[in-house]
Amino acid sequence: MLNSSWILIVLGGCVLGMVLASLHHRRRLRVACADPGSARRMGSAVSDLHDRFQLEQESRTEEQVLARRIAEERATRFERMFTSFDDPILVLDRHGEVVEANPAALAIAGLDPEGCAVDAVHPQPLSSMIPNRVAAAEIHTLSRNVMESGAEEFRRSMFELPNDGGVPSTRAFEAVIRALDGNGRTLVVLHETTREREMARLKSEFVAKASHELRTPLSSIRASLEMLSDGEFQNLEQRTEFLGIAMEETDRLAKLVNDMLDISCIEAGVARPRMGCVDLGDLANEVVGGLRAAAERKSVDLRIHAESGLVVDGDPEMLAAVIGNLVGNGLKYVPEGERVTVTVDAEDLTRSVVVTVTDTGLGIPPEDIDRLFEKFYRIKRYERTARGTGLGLNLCRNIVEQVHQGRIGVDSRLGEGARFWFSVPASHPASMAA
Numbered sequence: 001m002l003n004s005s006w007i008l009i010v011l012g013g014c015v016l017g018m019v020l021a022s023l024h025h026r027r028r029l030r031v032a033c034a035d036p037g038s039a040r041r042m043g044s045a046v047s048d049l050h051d052r053f054q055l056e057q058e059s060r061t062e063e064q065v066l067a068r069r070i071a072e073e074r075a076t077r078f079e080r081m082f083t084s085f086d087d088p089i090l091v092l093d094r095h096g097e098v099v100e101a102n103p104a105a106l107a108i109a110g111l112d113p114e115g116c117a118v119d120a121v122h123p124q125p126l127s128s129m130i131p132n133r134v135a136a137a138e139i140h141t142l143s144r145n146v147m148e149s150g151a152e153e154f155r156r157s158m159f160e161l162p163n164d165g166g167v168p169s170t171r172a173f174e175a176v177i178r179a180l181d182g183n184g185r186t187l188v189v190l191h192e193t194t195r196e197r198e199m200a201r202l203k204s205e206f207v208a209k210a211s212h213e214l215r216t217p218l219s220s221i222r223a224s225l226e227m228l229s230d231g232e233f234q235n236l237e238q239r240t241e242f243l244g245i246a247m248e249e250t251d252r253l254a255k256l257v258n259d260m261l262d263i264s265c266i267e268a269g270v271a272r273p274r275m276g277c278v279d280l281g282d283l284a285n286e287v288v289g290g291l292r293a294a295a296e297r298k299s300v301d302l303r304i305h306a307e308s309g310l311v312v313d314g315d316p317e318m319l320a321a322v323i324g325n326l327v328g329n330g331l332k333y334v335p336e337g338e339r340v341t342v343t344v345d346a347e348d349l350t351r352s353v354v355v356t357v358t359d360t361g362l363g364i365p366p367e368d369i370d371r372l373f374e375k376f377y378r379i380k381r382y383e384r385t386a387r388g389t390g391l392g393l394n395l396c397r398n399i400v401e402q403v404h405q406g407r408i409g410v411d412s413r414l415g416e417g418a419r420f421w422f423s424v425p426a427s428h429p430a431s432m433a434a
């Protein structure tokens with residue numbers, strides 16, 4: 001009884017609710033019919049909502065497209081950087097196998113970048129990419145160390161590879177190994193150090209040769225002074241002779257030191273040339289005038305064909321040193337009675353002034369000609385003909401090429417003399433008229 005009355009109450013409530021709801025709906029309809037503006041407002045609210053939803057949808061898609069494009073561009077940029085690096089770069093996986101290699105790395109392995117795939121699908125053993133077994137094994141071990149030590153760690157390894165018939169016979173590399181990501185991949189960047197190694201070798205060769213050259217006059221001076229202090233001279237003539245030797249060797253020493261300093265200042269770019277307008281015709285006449293006495297002493301016929309007005313921008317003292325060196329060599333290396341001729345000409349084609357020193361002396365052996373301008377280089381068979389340091393021509397080359405942006409050279413036939421020349425850009429069109 002109680003239950004049925006409850007059901008009735010609930011059902012009654014529902015019916016009442018339905019009646020009330022229908023009455024409310026009808027009222028709304030009536031209001032809507034009575035006010036068409038309200039219906040329009042409702043419709044436009046719905047369409048606004050729809051538009052906003054669509055806009056949001058579109059902008060979200062645009063953002064995704066933009067993000068994808070940025071990611072693609074970044075990937076292309078990194079790919080381009082990776083492939084265009086001159087330094088060989090390798091990526092190793094957790095097993096130490098190569099899964100990425102840029103073209104520079106493929107080149108040192110002797111692989112063709114077009115026809116060779118190195119990637120996660122085609123990994124290569126490190127030893128096939130670095131053709132030096134010991135170096136490959138060391139880099140392998142170091143990459144494991146780096147992987148175990150954490151992201152900030154890196155290791156270095158130095159090694160050499162054969163230079164396939166090139167000079168020098170080996171190429172030097174330094175490998176820098178870093179962790180690349182949390183998946184055990186490592187990055188190996190190889191930096192070629194052949195040039196640095198060559199520079200270091202040349203430097204120590206220079207020091208060794210310079211010390212050797214300095215030692216000779218120093219021992220000679222010391223020997224002369226020892227004899228003087230021991231009173232080992234029988235007469236004044238002998239004493240004067242040994243003092244003369246000591247003086248001569250001191251001059252030689254001073255020249256050697258000055259030449260070395262001048263060369264290293266120019267090479268280091270710290271030389272301070274006093275540039276100005278230099279008439280090379282006048283300068284050559286002046287220098288040759290100063291060497292006439294020496295030429296006469298050796299009975300060498302010293303001639304000059306140079307007119308005034310051949311002007312260049314240069315340091316007069318340095319250019320005089322070049323002419324003096326070339327003419328001085330001519331006098332040193334020609335036998336008595338031979339000829340040394342100096343000419344100064346304008347060269348229209350290159351708009352420069354050319355100074356030529358030609359002699360009728362011994363000439364240069366073909367095997368020596370390419371090395372003549374190297375530091376301390378002297379032709380073995382002429383070492384007894386005249387004394388020298390082997391620095392004169394190197395200093396000339398530095399003055400002409402580094403300080404004056406000119407050119408210097410030599411041509412010769414053994415036994416028929418030599419022709420040394422240098423050219424410096426003309427400073428004024430008027431100088432070309434001569």
Ligand code: ADP
Nearest residue numbers: 329330333378379382388389390391392393418
């Ligand atoms: P140095 O004359 O002091 O030895 P240089 O650098 O001026 O040094 O010359 C280098 C070498 O070139 C000389 O030792 C000599 O063997 C050779 N040489 C230079 N000029 C001539 C020349 N006119 N004829 C033959 N050999 C020359």
